Amino acid sequence: MLKDFKDTIIAPVTGVQPSAVAILRISGSQAIDISKKVFSHWPSEFKYRYAYYGTFKNSDDGLLIAFENNKSFTGEECVEWQIHGSLASIQSLIDLSCREGARFAKPGEFTMRAYFNGKIDLTRAEAIKDSIDAKTESHFRLASNVRNGKIYLECLDIKKSILKILAQVEASTDFSEEVGDLNTLEVSEVLTLLLKKLDLLLNSKSSSKLLRKGVRIALVGKPNAGKSSILNMCLGRARAIVTDIPGTTRDTIEESIEIAGFPCILVDTAGLRTARDIVEQIGIDKSKDELENADIVWYVYDASLGWSTEDQEVYGNITCPKIKIANKSDLIRLIPEGIKISTFTSQGHQDLMLATKKLVPGIDIENQIYLNERQTDLLEKIHNLMINSLHTIQNNYSSDLLSVDLYTVIRYISEILGESANPDVIQEIFSEFCLGK
Ligand SMILES: Nc1nc2c(ncn2[C@@H]2O[C@H](COP(=O)(O)OP(=O)(O)OP(=O)(O)O)[C@@H](O)[C@H]2O)c(=O)[nH]1
Ligand SMILES: [Mg+2]
Structure with missing residues (x-):
């Protein structure tokens, strides 16, 4: 192009x-x-x-x-x-x-x-933007791998193998007397290998998504449990207002931190209780939305008051990965349920980070590929077509069917690389770049 x-x-x-x-x-x-x-x-x-x-x-x-x-x-x-x-x-x-x-x-x-x-190619162009936007070192290194051609080379490899199969299919149709029938066993072996390759590529899709949008961690619990204090402790600065008046936080507050190489968004929320006024009600509704949208929930309770049935009711209904945090543990002797934290002494801060790290998928810089939504979407389509192709060949269906699917695979690969991408898509990709890039 x-x-x-x-x-x-x-x-x-x-x-x-x-x-x-x-x-x-x-x-x-x-x-x-x-x-x-x-x-x-x-x-x-x-x-x-x-x-x-x-x-x-x-x-x-x-x-x-x-x-x-x-x-x-x-x-x-x-x-x-x-x-x-x-x-x-x-x-x-x-x-x-x-x-x-x-x-x-x-x-x-x-x-x-x-x-x-x-x-x-287009994947390397996109990776230039990702390298600039990267918020963590691991995100940057993964984007650099793509910038250096990791997706480009994988796609070229797949394309080469598919073109070879297509040549064999065509030769066996047009010159069957000279070259004989299509070696279906060999073709299905190649397709199986290519599917494994695609599986490996697509394995990175969920961690790529998390890197792109950040891991959303919601701080949820009753009023006065110490959610805002925990946010401040993790940021190392007094970002959110902390008072002993229950219901201090009325709106959600979002701040970025890095955990295990992932950009994370800590979301402080309004304490859950029966709202005293309309403003608090809106805040509590937002807290409930955060409970739905979070990738991880830090459920905070006041250890000096103990774990209540209300706490259990909310905590039990959280479906995403969650961590129970016993805050104000400086006020009690007994070992409470969950991770012991005191925002006054920072006790338990490291334990909280370690427990959260376990819930965040690990990043394998060497083998993982950073995929964006456009690439993931096209790779998934390619994956489906390859499964169809394998099915066609294993059931001895018409080789025309095989050709149609494999030519579509070639078209999708060209789209990933930008050899035949839609001009509007190209325009949109570059319009998101910063000035001077
Ligand atoms: N003793 C003790 N007090 C704490 C600790 N963490 C927070 N507090 C106190 O608990 C009170 C409430 O803290 P916040 O961080 O505002 O609690 P919150 O959960 O954000 O409260 P809402 O915004 O009302 O939902 C404040 O007076 C804090 O100083 C702690 O580790 N130990
Ligand atoms: Mg608060």
């Missing part, structure tokens, strides 16, 4: 300004010409991928590095200017470049060009 881009585009590729240094990237057929006009020390013996120090036309000074199209990120001539990261310097150089014929780049436009210019 190659495309010829006429415009030369420019944007800062570094983040929040002001900063010590900013990098402006200019990409397209005029990148060098425009750079020559704004950089006053253009070297007489210019070389690509060499850093040159000099002054820019807006009187800033910095470095310039140019990349030829087969070595650049975008697959076009590309020049990067490292300048002072002041808004004024950045804006004036962008204005100067636009006057010389460049245009300000749209979000994701550099990566989109890299994709259309055949530098990367």
